[in-house]
Amino acid sequence: MLVANRKNGARLSMGDQWDKKELISLRSKEKFHCPECKEEVILKLGSKKIWHFSHLSGSSCEHQYERESNYHLAGKLQLYNWLKKQGINAELEKFDPSARQKPDIAFDWQGKKYAIEYQCSIIPEEIFIKRTARYFENGYIPIWIAAGNLVKRTGTKAVSLNNFLYLFIRRPRQTWNIPAYCPISGQFIDLKGAIPISSRKTITQLEIHSIDKVPVNHLISPINKSYPVLDSWKSELQKFKSRYTMYPGSYQNHFLQLLYRNYLNLQNLPCEIGLPVFSAPYIETPALIWQTYLYLDIFRYLKKGDLISLAKVHNAFNNRLKRGQIKWRSLPVAGKGSYSQVVSEYIQLLTKISVLTQISDSLFKLNRELKIFDSIDQQRADEAYFYKRYGNIIEAPFLQQAMVKGQ
DSSP: OOEEEOTTSOEEETTSOOOHHHHHHHHHHOOEEOTTTOOEEEEEOOSSSOOEEEEOTTOOOTTTTOOOOHHHHHHHHHHHHHHHHTTOOOEESOOBTTTTBOOSEEEEETTEEEEEEEEOSOOOHHHHHHHHHHHHHTTEEEEEEEEGGGOEEEETTEEEOOHHHHTTOBOGGGSOEEEEEETTTTEEEEEEEEEESSSSEEEEEEEEEEGGGOOHHHHHSOOOOOOOOHHHHHHHHHHHHHHHTTSTTGGGOHHHHHHHHTTOOGGGSOTTSSOOOTTGGGBOSOHHHHHHHHHHHTGGGOOTTOEEEHHHHHHHHHHHHHTTSSOBOOOTTSOSOOHHHHHHHHHHHHHHTTSEEEOSSSEEEESSOOOOOSSHHHHHHHHHHHHHHHHHHHHHHHHHHHHHHTO
16 A cells, blocks of 8 residues: 555655655654554565555455555556646545545546556455445545556457456446556557457457556546457457367367257357347357357347337347356446347347338347258358348447547
8 A cells, every 4th residue: 555644644755755864864853643443554665666655464454465566556547647737636645534545646627536446456346336326425436547467468359357357447438448558668568459259358449558648637537539349350250260169178068069959069159149239248158159049049030021029029039048047247446237238239230121010119020030041151251241240230339439439
């Protein structure tokens, strides 16, 4: 920790400019205490690690389980000084007793309260969600910033995001964004957009900016840009299909066994299965899999002209959810939204590409049956035609979000 209370109750912050001799003198004369738990802490002034305070061994402080690395301390200080240089009255590690929270950095900007949490280590999901909820309940807008070294790039437009990193995702201007920061390079790393291919692999656009060239508004409300995603999606989807059966334990995979029992495989599924939808981050299960479940439970039984209700589609999805065959994600920072929204978006997409016709708010008619292919070559040929015909419609929601919200 970088802040402690002095014996007179005043805050002593390592974010301020201090002379080492002055701090050594203060340490010899008085004791310091944690602003949150009031326990005694030690001021450490080593030459290898950033000056900081540390709880005594055996401390019962709520946040004592988080041992802050030099990487973490450096990033927190740099972000604090970045805000101060812009004339923002930021406060380092100020404990808010009403919220029972101690954000890494708290500040007011344009009439709103913000709390920055710079997170370098994995903490339990329930703790993350609890802290986020407390911030919202007490009038703060939380901004969780991931350590730059947690972001694992797997391709030009793809990263590996575990469930912990998905907790950071937010929707400023209604667009997906994960902010990250690296204190070693002094750079912000913005993950713009999020289209999950698998439970981890995600298509996104990485933007890197030096901290000296980034205004605070870039963090609070980043401008979204238009990035074509369809080519990346098609490429990554084919890789996923090819590799999924080679994962360890795939012979025991319920989904693959289900395909086998229905004389199907990943390579001969209809082109309309495995499509990207904007709210997809709410579902951990890959789009190819949950959309296949909808095909097996609903669409394979329909004939041209048959009617289907949106409630029936949601019910089929929820049944798979209850059995644990589909998993959803908790996105505590993202605000309103849910996995049911993802399902509705998929049905709307099928309507836009003429698979369905909407009869009423909740009733649809099937215009054409979803085709199972006899060979991989036939599937690939039809898929190429399918994306040539409908690619602009499929990609439109991602481009429109950028054009409308990024103005």
